[in-house]
Amino acid sequence: MGETLADNVIYRNVYAFVEGALGPDWAWAAYAAGGLAIILLVANGVMAIGTGYTWFERRLLGRFQGRLGPNRAGPFGLFQPIADAIKLISKEDIIALGADKVVFTLAPVVMLAPTILVLAVIPFGSGSWLADLNVAALYIAAVSGIATIAVMMAGYASPNSFSLFGSMRAVAMLVSYEVPLVMALLGVTILAQSMSLVDIVEAQALPFLIVTPLGALVFLAAVSAELNRAPFDVTEAESELVAGYMTEYSGMKYGVFMLAEFTNTVVAGAIFAALFLQGWKWAVLPSHLWFLIKVGGFVFVAVWVRATLPRFRLDQILSAAWKYLFPLSLLNAMLLAAEVIIWPERGAAELGIMAAVNWAVSVPAALLWSRAVSLRSAPPTLAALSPRAFSGAAGRARQAPGGEAAPDSAARSAGTEGG
């Protein structure tokens, strides 16, 4: 880490400035100031991208739905996020009566924390990352779980049934989806023989999206669930739960939730790009820009899915996680483990052979397994209340198309026909 950080222009200048001002005894302060400058830059930069992404998402959704999307504030509506931010900041910050004030206030902050923390290990370009952590994959899985706690806090602190429903759903769903997510990360880790994202990127002579399609599929599904994005967005299902755990939030607290949510999508895109799309590699453009384009591809697909797919019901989501994604991710991990033993050295050629084997196994497995697992509804098993049971008018024959006799209104219409 030190070497790449020391090469950084901003770090060098800040370091030199502080050291020059305070003297060589204060080298630690110069080091801290330099590091802080970089962290501030990355965290705020990514959040700015997340804010800008709201414009991208709304605009693109508009295109998918045959509307225009925001186009009033600035050229192409580009200043819409700024206008939204000003509006949210200037709104009254309401804490509902009966809310647990401390938890209520803390929840948005906790929600934003994992977003920022994950940034530490993401390689944004050739040689630019904050930390090349040797357990980065594990770190991502662990840190992203914090968001669950934030959702639970928000739901618990809000005096609102919809919030409670939303957070209950969130906990049930996120706990289930951690498992396939980690299993998908395990597949990549086996393939790269390292948990460091930098090593994983370096190991991708071929994009892992091609080498391990099943892993990418499971990861995409699991990460959509972690992000509360369609088709797994039951926690804030607006047609059912109004806004889920965010129902009681207003003003900038709501804004922070939304910021975390949109930034999370971008960050998830960055993780996906690093894990499955060769990160900054195979660059015809500057590596940072190339990385950003890959992230853009991911978020484009995310918006596309959001505009097309309806959401599952909660029990279907849990079924999908345990019955479908979990076995497939196990299969994927075992397959990769076996292949790693067969081909200890993995260049582009070996990865190509592995890709051929994986595709040949994955596609039939995914299709067959999707046949075996049904998400269709069974009739409710709840003990019937049935005080006003369906009696039905037994004996009434079904009508053929264009039939003559009326079912229930026959008598009435016959009586009034001549009126």
Added chain:
Amino acid sequence: MTLRTEPVVVNVGPHHPSTHGVFRMKLTFDGENIIDAEPVIGYLHRGTEKLAEERQYTQVITLTDRLDYVSSMTNNQAYVLSCERLVGIEPPARGKYLRVIAAELQRVASHLIGVGFFLQELGVFGGTALMYAFRERERILDMFEMLCGARITLSYMRIGGVLQDAPEEFWPSLRSFLDDMPGYADEMQALVFESEIVRARAIGVAPVSAEDAVAASFTGPILRASGVAWDWRKAAPYDVYDQVEFEVPTCEGGDNYDRFWVRMQEVRQSLRIIEQCCAQIEPGPVRATMAMLFRPPPGEAYVPIEAPKGELGFYLVSDGSIAPYRCHVRSPSFMSLTLFREMLVGWKLADAIVTLGSLDFNMGEVDR
């Protein structure tokens, strides 16, 4: 260790994104499962029936616009048909054809909204299908604007015919709509009805048997989805429905999926009817000559029609004065809520929302 749990009562509505106006449901939950449901209506009550008693027969037409405000045309039609029965007047042929064309366009518009909201309620952000549906509905509203100058509250139909003949630009516009709409219907079908998630969410959910549907006075698409091919356009043809050929689509399951499927098929049948009307319509007067202010003979009349949501009829009682003595509205939406509790109990909150959508009721018509 055993957890002590207790049911929680949640008020869904009247302020809620998916309550189709101002409908309120008192749902009792055990976890996510609904164990009791109670509909609470009356938030949009405007006293239409009472207001009708204080107005002349012709003035009541504007009140009917506001009943089911996404299908004003058929509301007008039901009212003027009852009035005509009361007065004993017959509109000229061209007027009848224009009525049927307008009513079928209205049926397409209403069903488009119903089907469009399906995906919205299933949870696509902003409802892509809804926006597509609105795109086509917009063309229908443009055509209505050509017919009568209004888009939503139309008051196009008059006792003894329609307001005015369709202008020149109406026919090419209708022609291009009839050419385009089947393709849009295919698109909608591919987007909504062939999606596996939609099938998983809707097939088999909240089914109603044919017997129960009949016993609950269901009419319209929700009755036909349960397998009863009952349609007033076939059973007691009004206007020129006896001159055109069409089928009454039915399904067997009576679940949410079937209720929407039937609507989608009816859109295609409506287009068929309009095609035939366009071929058959001939020049002539559109409105029978009669006084604006008239006194029908004492008596009563009820002419049920097949509105997009089911049987709609105005039961009019005349005492020989210039205003109806009594005007009762038999609204399909109100009857659709009959099995509310039985349909929802045992299912989950997410299913309840879709089930409400599949009933496609309109609060303007429920509360009146």
